[in-house]
Amino acid sequence: MQYLSTRTPDHSVSLSTALQEGLAPDGGLYVPSHFPDLAPEAFADCETIESVAERLLRPFADDDPLADVLPSICEAMYGFPVPVHEVGRRTSVLELFHGPTAAFKDVGARFLADSLARLNEDADRPLTILVATSGDTGAAVAAAFWRKPNVEVIVLYPKGKVSARQEQQLTGWSDNVQTVAVNGVFDDCQQLVKAAFQHDAWQSRKRLSSANSINIGRLLPQMTYYAHASLQHWRAHGTRPTVVVPSGNLGNGLACLYARECGLPIGEVVFATNANRPVTHYLETGDYQAFETQQTLATAMDVGNPSNMERLRYHWPTAEALRDAITAERVTDDEIEEQIRRGPDEWDTVWDPHTATAVEVRERLDPNENRDWMLVATAHPAKFPEVVEPLVGHEIDIPDPLAEVMARSKSVPQISPSLDELGDIVFDTETPTSVS
Numbered sequence: 209m210q211y212l213s214t215r216t217p218d219h220s221v222s223l224s225t226a227l228q229e230g231l232a233p234d235g236g237l238y239v240p241s242h243f244p245d246l247a248p249e250a251f252a253d254c255e256t257i258e259s260v261a262e263r264l265l266r267p268f269a270d271d272d273p274l275a276d277v278l279p280s281i282c283e284a285m286y287g288f289p290v291p292v293h294e295v296g297r298r299t300s301v302l303e304l305f306h307g308p309t310a311a312f313k314d315v316g317a318r319f320l321a322d323s324l325a326r327l328n329e330d331a332d333r334p335l336t337i338l339v340a341t342s343g344d345t346g347a348a349v350a351a352a353f354w355r356k357p358n359v360e361v362i363v364l365y366p367k368g369k370v371s372a373r374q375e376q377q378l379t380g381w382s383d384n385v386q387t388v389a390v391n392g393v394f395d396d397c398q399q400l401v402k403a404a405f406q407h408d409a410w411q412s413r414k415r416l417s418s419a420n421s422i423n424i425g426r427l428l429p430q431m432t433y434y435a436h437a438s439l440q441h442w443r444a445h446g447t448r449p450t451v452v453v454p455s456g457n458l459g460n461g462l463a464c465l466y467a468r469e470c471g472l473p474i475g476e477v478v479f480a481t482n483a484n485r486p487v488t489h490y491l492e493t494g495d496y497q498a499f500e501t502q503q504t505l506a507t508a509m510d511v512g513n514p515s516n517m518e519r520l521r522y523h524w525p526t527a528e529a530l531r532d533a534i535t536a537e538r539v540t541d542d543e544i545e546e547q548i549r550r551g552p553d554e555w556d557t558v559w560d561p562h563t564a565t566a567v568e569v570r571e572r573l574d575p576n577e578n579r580d581w582m583l584v585a586t587a588h589p590a591k592f593p594e595v596v597e598p599l600v601g602h603e604i605d606i607p608d609p610l611a612e613v614m615a616r617s618k619s620v621p622q623i624s625p626s627l628d629e630l631g632d633i634v635f636d637t638e639t640p641t642s643v644s
């Protein structure tokens with residue numbers, strides 16, 4: 209398999225190169241050159257999610273140095289359950305929140321971390337991953353890379369701009385993971401990352417890389433839970449469920465479409481968004497337009513200009529083609545609150561604000577239960593107690609893996625948004641250079 213840039217499709221690279229570069233040199237995003245043909249029968253002997261993952265990802269890694277280690281990467285990628293939970297009314301819930309930071313991003317981050325660590329096994333110095341985070345991504349990346357050999361991670365987050373619980377998830381790391389609180393906003397953190405990448409002293413002293421969500425190494429592994437869940441459904445019911453994916457930057461939804469392209473038994477794919485409108489506006493009008501980001505209760509989906517739109521428009525070049533591939537529905541904060549409030553009575557479930565968008569869309573599109581639904585639960589409600597607890601009227605227990613991460617929380621260095629100050633911490637005392 210080769211990986212092409214969305215902007216220069218005749219520029220193609222191997223899987224390992226795509227993972228290590230992140231972004232293509234022309235600024236485009238890497239996409240697979242084609243999709244393998246894997247009907248449900250191809251998975252006849254695959255029971256576990258790990259074996260499904262290996263079968264599905266094998267063609268994506270052929271001819272690549274990672275092919276040999278793919279079985280062990282797939283074995284290590286989960287290490288936590290991914291149950292499909294029936295909640296009645298022809299509806300099941302794909303629970304992606306049992307990993308260390310209680311959100312679906314753990315899966316992609318763990319695959320990428322393991323792959324990069326293995327590709328750098330023989331390197332003479334570690335690969336340094338720089339991440340700016342507004343909350344959840346940084347925690348998933350830190351957890352995934354923690355104590356992996358030959359890679360180190362520097363996580364920058366805006367002090368006071370993330371929730372208390374998010375901060376506890378960002379600061380519980382040590383060894384090869386360094387977290388730094390920046391006295392500024394998320395954009396300042398992103399600027400620092402960009403400045404480091406462009407700075408000669410940093411470039412010569414560190415092998416810098418990124419692990420953000422546009423890396424194809426986070427997208428491909430996300431196909432595997434859709435594969436496993438849809439095969440389970442197919443074997444039990446003989447139908448292809450409609451899958452509803454709470455979406456922001458569109459990576460998780462795109463992974464679901466990729467799995468369907470490979471032949472997995474997935475029916476309609478519905479992107480549930482919060483009040484941000486880039487996707488629904490495009491499908492309605494045919495004009496793509498970025499919007500100013502609107503803050504909502506489903507914060508991890510607050511995206512006004514989703515990066516994966518570029519991949520969607522590469523594979524489905526017109527609005528009409530994309531309308532054949534997906535449906536998209538917008539959900540307001542009022543509707544999110546209402547679904548969380550009704551969750552315990554109507555579904556015997558406490559929804560988190562992101563998953564609540566999928567529940568609302570399912571109710572809206574099929575009140576009379578005419579087909580099978582699979583709702584993607586992207587996070588555990590305990591990550592968002594400020595929103596969820598008042599609506600359901602009780603405290604939410606924190607799942608054990610997340611509690612472990614939070615218990616390790618400690619104070620971290622604080623800097624102003626200056627590359628100089630970041631350099632002092634990262635290069636410790638060995639830094640006579642003036643980096644500015």
Ligand SMILES: *Cc1c(COP(=O)(O)O)cnc(C)c1O
Pocket residue numbers: 311312313344454455456457458459460461508509562586587
């Ligand atoms: C990141 C995230 C999303 C949005 O996923 P995309 O791949 O960016 O569309 C939804 N829910 C939660 C909890 C998230 O962390």
